[in-house]
Amino acid sequence: MRDAAVDSLRALNEVVKRLRAPGGCPWDREQTHASLRPYLLEETYELLEAIDAQGVATLREELGDVLLQVLMHCAIAAETDDGFDVGDVAEVTRAKMIHRHPHVFAGTAVGGAAEVVVNWERLKRTEKRERLSLLEGIPSALPALAFAHGVQKRPARLGFDEMPSTTDALDATRTALERLASVAEGAPAAPARGQDWTVEVCRPAAPLEEAVGELLYAAVALARRLRVNPEDALRSRTNRFVDRFHVLEEEARSDGVDLHDLDQAEWRRRWEATSRPR
Template sequence: MSAPEPSTTVPTTDALRDAVDVMDRLYSPGGCPWDREQTHASLVQYLLEEAHELAEAIETGDRAGMREELGDLLLQVLFHARIASEEPEPFTVDDVAADLVAKLVRRHPHVFAEGVPGHGAGTATDLHAQWDAIKKAEKRRSSVLEGISHTQGALARAQKVLSRSERGGLGDVARGTVPVSSDEAAPADRLGRELFDVVVRAQAAGVDAEAALRAELRLVEAGIVEAERVGTYDGARADGAVADA
């Protein structure tokens, strides 16, 4: 498939279309050499970094940072779609957007489907069940756990497993699958169960376990930085820690 001709980017009142055109210019022949060398696989690290940086901006209340990081995350979407436009079985960012619109409308019949029982109503629990049922039918899933990413953090993944299992009526199974660790159990097994129990408690309290740990780590990091600033730490031990890292 021949590469499309690079576009001449002219600012318009449609900022999203301008962003698409700029990405097209960067990736097209005669654009940015580095961009042209990238693949879906090579961009994964940046996609994950941008998502984490956006989460950090949100959790710390950094509004300017949030706006910037949303743009950086949008760039990743545009970048992957532009690469895909030149591959076998190509698709464009317009195809991505069209699929998203169709999916959102299809999965929200209580909003978009006039005449459907429950239109404009329903509790959050009802809507979760409806969402899951529609997804299961669409994707022909045989398990409530299908589709949970294995690349996310273990705490977040554990909470997702609990959430999905509870909505599927299998919460008791999830919570009781692993026997309570005994003193004779291997340390890793015992600690694994203890960590999972913490996630169970977080889920019951409506707390995001991963976000809670990130917040606690920010406090720990701030304390370490402050101790370094005022010199209230053991310099020899700190030097050794850096050397061992």
């Protein structure tokens, strides 16, 4: 690491400590690990957006915002008798990376990236001896697609895959779709226009919700077999809808049309028009 980079990191850490110190910022001084949770989440999502946008300046800024959150949590932890500081965090991570890369630091021979992944899971298990399940450590608070992806991937790394081939995943997806079609008659009626979708108003029948879950779970497995990240794929598809809907809105504004006044036929006509070359 460049000396200047070390100096910048140290200077930023000193800023954070000053904010937390007596006479520092009243807002920063009252923060806790728990109160900072939403800010860490928000900054993480902003970082992910910057990665998608592929802008160097924005990426640098958003990485800095996440780094600030890390330093703030370290500063809070350091204020307790049994706490730790950013140096302790760095040392734990350094030791962990060395232990999980024996093919780099200890002369262990590996046959390729796949074997590295298998070794990683084995070594990780030795570090987490208190864990009784391979699935422990996958945050259940992850978005559902990412959670399903992680749950499927962890055992697959060690040799167990519920849907071990693309054909198996395709068959499971077809079966789930057929089952969903068979129970779709239990779907709630469409709400009246202007009525918000709520669980109380439109709570689906349990078999219907289960069938949708099976379809989504199988779709995640299929995406994994195809080496596609389902979270990224769905986000990309959703963004295509967003872009197209923005075109619809712009054209409606240009025509002096209030979208609230459109009937279903006009909505459909305008939507189909956005797919034509402009």
